[in-house]
Amino acid sequence: MTPTALQSVRDHIASRIIGQQPFIDSMLICLLSDGHLLVEGMPGLAKTTAVKALAEAVEGDFHRVQFTPDLLPSDLIGTDIYRHEKGEFEFRQGPLFHNILLADEINRAPAKVQSALLEAMAEYQITVGQRTYLLPKLFMVLATQNPVEQEGTYHLPEAQLDRFLMQAIVTYPSRDEERRILELDSRQQIQHDTPIIKRLSHIELFAMRRTVANxxxxxxxxxxxxxxxxxxxxxxxxxxxxxxxxxxxxxxxxxxxxxxxxxxxxxxxxxxxxxxxxxxxxxxxxxxxxxxxxxxxxxxxxxxxxxxxxxxxxxxxx
Structure with a gap:
């Protein structure tokens, strides 16, 4: 596999956001290295848009979770539900069982929710009660956080920070890039149809990962x-x-x-x-x-x- 195989992913992300090339490279590096990415930047810098664009270009399930102070660990992991007709408990999977998870404003959730991510991010499995459930082979967490607005936020534990492969800092666009952002927004308002793209398959991605590892x-x-x-x-x-x-x-x-x-x-x-x-x-x-x-x-x-x-x-x- 060669880097040109990722060109369709790059092109799709570039069609959604302007600039931010270091951030895009960080997402691709984490995707190729089987790791998770923490993204820090001010509001409105297309962090969520870029992550969604990556998910659209890669084959698999995508889920976005808005982290809030009242979020519970079961809201991420899932929970056992009693089925009266069967007379037994059945596990209902949570958002962690998707291939790409966008944890928006991750620092707004309390410590119990943060700890729920530790096992998933490090071992690609979760434990509920006495049972362990494996996560998908392709599992990637992309988390965003606001570095300035600290009201209602929690400090991320060092153990969790260590599980993020990289931390990307998203900065403000240049004047020329901001001018192009205006033009892109105007085009998107006119063109309501979502373009059909060729998504990167799991087979292609895992082949790339093997090439990179070698x-x-x-x-x-x-x-x-x-x-x-x-x-x-x-x-x-x-x-x-x-x-x-x-x-x-x-x-x-x-x-x-x-x-x-x-x-x-x-x-x-x-x-x-x-x-x-x-x-x-x-x-x-x-x-x-x-x-x-x-x-x-x-x-x-x-x-x-x-x-x-x-x-x-x-x-x-x-």
Missing amino acids: LYLDPKLNDYIVDLVQATRHPKLYDNDLERWCRFGASPRATIALARCARARAWLDGDEFVAPHHIQLVAPEILRHRILLTFEAEADGITTDEFVTRLLHLVAVP
């Missing part, structure tokens, strides 16, 4: 990936400022994610092997939600992206 990654680059993650845990070996800024480093999941996503990035670029710049391109989105900064760093206005940028400059490339 892409060559030099052992020296494996060492480089390990050094990057180790540097988040032992920053004093590299820089005094990094030591002051970092409270907790990334977990081994970050090491695995760097290797997976670097392969996917290289494959999307049409390369036949992973190079150091592929690792550096995906590192911010993999590490930014896995690093906890100190209060001193926050007081100095240091962000996790600035921490990762400095780290990439300090850790030697093989």
Whole structure:
């Protein structure tokens, strides 16, 4: 399989939103790497529209859940329902059993609902009572959150953040892009018919995933990936400022994610092997939600992206 096989997916997403190429690439990397994506951005930046466009271009079931403070774990997982005619309980599946799940404003749900996602996102199964149910082989969570409006929101637990393969930041469009957004909206108001597209099948997607997983990654680059993650845990070996800024480093999941996503990035670029710049391109989105900064760093206005940028400059490339 070649990257051109994904062109229909790219084209469909591009027909729905203008710009946001890094965000689109992050969605495709997560799709190829069998991972989940956390999307952060201000309201109205087409986060939900982009996720829906991806779901429309990929074969499978799609479901959107609006997370609210009164949401219950059973609203996601499902529940046992008593059938009088059979005299027994029957499990009714919840939204988690769809292939692509859009968790809109995920930080508005309480801790019990967040914990309901942990097993599903990590092990692709859920447990209800004494029974375990497997989720579909293609299962992807794309969650959105608003970074500014904090009223009625809950902090996402670190254990859950770690289960997101990447965290994408969606920014405001440029002036030219915003002008094109106006033109796109005008066309969509006139053209009411939904265009028919060729959806990416599960067979094609799984073949792409196998190709990506087999892409060559030099052992020296494996060492480089390990050094990057180790540097988040032992920053004093590299820089005094990094030591002051970092409270907790990334977990081994970050090491695995760097290797997976670097392969996917290289494959999307049409390369036949992973190079150091592929690792550096995906590192911010993999590490930014896995690093906890100190209060001193926050007081100095240091962000996790600035921490990762400095780290990439300090850790030697093989």
